[in-house]
Amino acid sequence: MSASDREAIWTFVGKKDDIIRCKKTTTVVQGRDVLVIYREGVLYAIDSFCYHSGGPLQLGDIEDVNGKQCIVCPWHKYKITLAEGEGLYQSIDPRDPRSKAIWCSKGVKQRTHSVQERDGDVFVTLSDLSSKVESDYYQSKKYKQAMRATMKR
């Protein structure tokens, strides 16, 4: 089913003022753990667990990387763009070791979702789940149960 075939289900995730005050909040949308972030006037929604190894992105800092707002995973410091879910990395030209490192994209690794505000209330609808994104692995029931048990310790 494509995104255009399915009817969007918008789930209330909180009051905009509360999300602005907290800067980040985690929620569950149709069984999926989603992180909602407010940064410089924009709301974002992404899968809560990092595509690399399931790190808890709600504990990550937000940074501007090469003009893009990114969350920095607290486990191994991978940088993920909030708007697109791209994994970013730095690279130099291997033929010129004196070249300056530049930011490059690995492509979309972290699933992002649509978020909108209506009259002070914030809603999220999941993106089209028909194609795979690497962060999908960490949304499995088995993985999430193990993660919650770890975070309670």
Ligand code: FES
């Ligand atoms: S788990 Fe996020 S960078 Fe490794």
